[in-house]
Amino acid sequence: HWRMSRGPSGTAAMSTLLINQSKYAWLKELGLSEDNDGVYNGNWGGKGEVITSYCPANNEPIARVRQATMAEYEETVQKSRDAWKVWADIPAPKRGEIVRQIGDALRKKIKVLGSLVSLEMGKIYVEGVGEVQEYVDVCDYAVGLSRMIGGPVLPSERPGHALIEMWNPVGLVGIITAFNFPVAVYGWNNAIALICGNVCLWKGAPTTPLTSVAVTKIVAEVLEQNNLPGAICSMTCGGADIGTAMSKDERVDLVSFTGSTHVGKMVAMLVQERFGRNLLELGGNNAIIGKGDADLNLVVPSAVFASVGTAGQRCTTTRRLMLHGSIHDVVVERVAKAYKQVRIGDPWDPSTMYGPLHTKQAVDQYLAAIEQAKQQGGTVVCGGKVMDRPGNYVEPTIITGLAHDAPIVHTETFVPILYVLKFQTEEEAFAWNNEVKQGLSSSIFTKDMGRVFRWLGPKGSDCGIVNVNIPTSGAEIGGAFGGEKHTGGGRESGSDSWKQYMRRSTCTINYSKDLPLAQGIKFE
Known part of the structure; x- marks a missing residue:
């Protein structure tokens, strides 16, 4: 793809990047520079292919990102799994408090982040800002949800027995997002997955890597301020190699994929082959x-x-x-x-x-x-x-x-x-x-x-x-978002979409001294 071509190297080319022009100096408010690390797992890195991000409005290069190598992907998954051990022990309402802080941090950068979406993706400014607003709204929604998720207590047919439904996090959620909503789709997945007790590994679109980096910087700062492992919200920029690895990886409990029906079908088959879970948000006509x-x-x-x-x-x-x-x-x-x-x-x-x-x-x-x-x-x-x-x-x-x-x-x-x-x-x-x-x-x-x-x-x-x-x-954001047939069947955002990020256990607890069997079976 022309947008993934290697950027010009050397000092002569530096002045040609938009980030070095005074008109675009605001990009630095997001922590961006000429060359940006495309891997975050508590530490920043990126030793893979260097890609240049271009502005669709003028086809000028904005800045460069160093993508993840397969070794860095491997390291990031391991760090994410370790981070989960910490995150899963934190009570859900306390996880909600972290998500609230993420929403507040995004609010502070909403205009400048909206401008970056506009510059890198090409959508108009109000839509760019609206996309960040959507992430903020989902954070607000998730905070309330963190005190509400759970299952019913059901009537047991056996005396002295309780029948309850427990919901637990799936673990590691791999989030693969598309160029057209480079902030909001990650936001829907991230905020809801976090309050459910999961950790997230994000691979954004290869043509909007600066947005992925900028969002991750905002989220990472919140985690670091709370002395939490950064790998709770990790990122590996890359192409199909990273997406394929994620889909095949048994350590990635849920793959949430947004993109074309063609690629979504490949993801679904790879994930299904290992009996993993997928959440698909594909095309529409x-x-x-x-x-x-x-x-x-x-x-x-x-x-x-x-x-x-x-x-x-x-x-x-x-x-x-x-x-x-x-x-x-x-x-x-x-x-x-x-x-x-x-x-x-x-x-x-x-x-x-x-x-x-x-x-x-x-x-x-x-x-x-x-x-x-x-x-x-x-x-x-x-x-x-x-x-x-x-x-x-x-x-x-x-x-x-x-x-x-x-x-x-x-x-x-x-x-x-x-x-x-x-x-x-x-x-x-x-x-x-x-x-x-x-x-x-x-x-x-x-x-x-x-x-x-x-x-x-x-x-x-x-x-x-x-x-x-x-x-x-x-x-x-309050309703479940997604579609049927070749759209993939996944649901994100509101309603009971949180259930896609959790696993359910039916638990029967005998608190009597007898052992009655269900369906009236006698086994004596």
Whole structure:
């Protein structure tokens, strides 16, 4: 990958790094420098390949990170296992207090960390800050949860017996995250895993290593201030080699993987081969359904936000807009008009609404998808071109006229292309929503209560997120986040997602002097 190429070496090249330009001096507030250690396990290190992180808005190098070697991975896993022995003995509410401090430390750096996400990932500033806010929110949530997790006391059929359910940590949670949410996805996993009594080993995306390092520095400082082993929250920057090692490693009790369905399937098979646990958050091919009675003042901004937000690079991005024949033309016209008013610019400029794609490969995928859509009968109503400016900028695109089952419509392309489909009946719309391989997010716009509850019911949407009159993206942290089918089935963040990070034991305790057997069995 071009973004993983070795950076220029020697003094002549140093001045070319963005971190050395006065405009980007704020990066140093996060503890970043020209060359950064990509391993943390209580100590900082990194003896592996040096990668350069590039800014998607101008393709300029920001700074360099030294990745982990396999020997450093090995050392980090051992230190993590040792750290668990300390962490597991700390009562859950006290673990919650540490997570509270992590949330407070993130609050203090929220703007500067949000700016780094903007610079390195390419999403707009408010979304970068919003991502850190999400980690903070999950920390707050986890603090309360640390006094609530547990199992029921159940009625025993035997006199003098108690039947209880105990929940214990799984141990070491390996967290593999994607480029598109380089802070929040780690945050969901980290905060919840910690209060459950687990230790975490993080491998962030190889194209957002500076964000991984900056977040780890913030978390590490909290652990060190509390005289706790740093390896409770360790990090190994790297590529597929580290991810594969983690998936195969029996010492990694749970692998939480966020990324593509293709890679997620490989992770799942490697983990399943050793009967480990996995938590998968994979792709989405999400639809908004606009019925004839929909409030267009809700449909239009929702479709625009969910398709253009993060330049179409959220797993919950709306990729299919299904409109009833009676509103199709007017909605397409209004959405296209709104697209043309989207302010495009440097993502870290607070007035920008739309930034670049993350990589050059994504630009190629964008062009290929548009070409395929045209060949399959689609009409480009809006956008469709690469922008003539530095960085990986493309025009947000609307394509109409495709069949609901056209191959390109059934392909998740991680770019801002919205396929608009025309339907006539409710059965048709629900079937089209469910016919794609993924099952992450979905939303219907209607005022008909009967239709709402059919949509939420067994013959309605088959997704993990089923919305009404709001966009497909922008989930709150209080609910469980995740999807079905090729989305992987994992759940993170709120509700009872904490159970994925713990193991359950059913415990029967006899406090009598007799030994009655269950099911009335006599064995005398």
